[in-house]
Amino acid sequence: MSDTAGQAEQSDRATEATAEEDRALTRRARRTAANRNAERALARFAFMEPLRGRLAFVQEAAELYDLDEPSDMYGNGVVEVLEKRVASLLGKEAAAFFPTGTMAQQVALRCWAGRTGDPTVALHPLAHPEVHERNAFSQVSGLRPVHVTSEPRQPTADEVRDFPEPFGTLMLELPLRDAGFLLPSWEELSALTEAARERDAVVHFDGARLWESAAHFGRPLDEIADLADSVYVSFYKSLDGLGGAAVAGPKTLVDEAKTWRHRYGGMAFQQFPTALTALAGLDRELPRLPSYVAHARVIADALREGFAAAGVPWVRVHPERPHTNEFQLWLPYDPDVVMEAAIRHTQETRTALFGSPWGARGPGLAVTEVSVRAAGLEWTAEDVKTAVADFMVRLEEELKGS
Numbered sequence: 001m002s003d004t005a006g007q008a009e010q011s012d013r014a015t016e017a018t019a020e021e022d023r024a025l026t027r028r029a030r031r032t033a034a035n036r037n038a039e040r041a042l043a044r045f046a047f048m049e050p051l052r053g054r055l056a057f058v059q060e061a062a063e064l065y066d067l068d069e070p071s072d073m074y075g076n077g078v079v080e081v082l083e084k085r086v087a088s089l090l091g092k093e094a095a096a097f098f099p100t101g102t103m104a105q106q107v108a109l110r111c112w113a114g115r116t117g118d119p120t121v122a123l124h125p126l127a128h129p130e131v132h133e134r135n136a137f138s139q140v141s142g143l144r145p146v147h148v149t150s151e152p153r154q155p156t157a158d159e160v161r162d163f164p165e166p167f168g169t170l171m172l173e174l175p176l177r178d179a180g181f182l183l184p185s186w187e188e189l190s191a192l193t194e195a196a197r198e199r200d201a202v203v204h205f206d207g208a209r210l211w212e213s214a215a216h217f218g219r220p221l222d223e224i225a226d227l228a229d230s231v232y233v234s235f236y237k238s239l240d241g242l243g244g245a246a247v248a249g250p251k252t253l254v255d256e257a258k259t260w261r262h263r264y265g266g267m268a269f270q271q272f273p274t275a276l277t278a279l280a281g282l283d284r285e286l287p288r289l290p291s292y293v294a295h296a297r298v299i300a301d302a303l304r305e306g307f308a309a310a311g312v313p314w315v316r317v318h319p320e321r322p323h324t325n326e327f328q329l330w331l332p333y334d335p336d337v338v339m340e341a342a343i344r345h346t347q348e349t350r351t352a353l354f355g356s357p358w359g360a361r362g363p364g365l366a367v368t369e370v371s372v373r374a375a376g377l378e379w380t381a382e383d384v385k386t387a388v389a390d391f392m393v394r395l396e397e398e399l400k401g402s
Contacts, residue, residue, distance in 0.1 A: 034343055044374070090222055091223070092225060094250070097271070106143070109121055123146075124149065129171075180318040233246055239285045292377070309388075328370070338395065349387070
């Protein structure tokens, strides 16, 4: 191939990629607009609200705190109040606030690496740092990730015990989101942490969604966190805060973590809006999470029955009995076709049955995440089945036109 022909081919590929990206952005905008305009939804995510709504939440959160106290500066004031609240909830000596979970976990794990003398972190290949953080562990913090298992499930105690090389820290994502928001049983989790300690490794929980995991384990948060040497939690994923995260653990670890927080650029001048909304989330959303988990199981059963009644040849709710208030739904169709049907269904019925995007899991397989929050508690099983039937009308139309 001549240089000119090769350049032309590269140009065509770039044009196609740009066009595909434009189509994806347009579809995302349509999906977002449809979800915002929907009169009913299984979940309404605070981060999707317009700025006016987010500012209103800050005002509501402010009513929970004495606003005549001095504002925070470099991590004191209301930020320290939040840190103490988290440490108490998780039964740890101390906690450190961070602007992001990515920073929080890197700092926690590099602190443990300094203590154990081993920068190797054993984790799942579907864990958030491996999939969504651009290799930050290795590129920024000098950590060395290794994979305990390649199976799309939580690792087992035997896999940890028999792993063929040393590691300083075992990191467990609870729940493992990209595998379907999967949690081990309480017995399995206890065995996992015991297996790590048999190898003289410390245990760190990636608890971005730990708040809603307590219902599955049937244990309070402090008892769950007691199995780990350190725990990371998020304030926006389940609690609707503006952002932020925390690492809880021994005071000596947390003190060092605050030093690294400064070095990483995470000691912002003032963070009271984020801290206030995190406190509001702990007061408002945390007590509601068990009801979301319980109702997610009602929704999951209704989805399964609704698609079966509609004659869909194969449907998968994963896990079959959701471990948290979020789970995966698999359908045997092209994801682009399913996505278009979902957007049309939301636009035309003002009912957001599927608010999240659909992705591919092999040829002719589409998967989405289903979340159940406060808005979803209003849905009965019959409401779900009716919405499935309406969705299937649009999907069949799209299949005929594709």
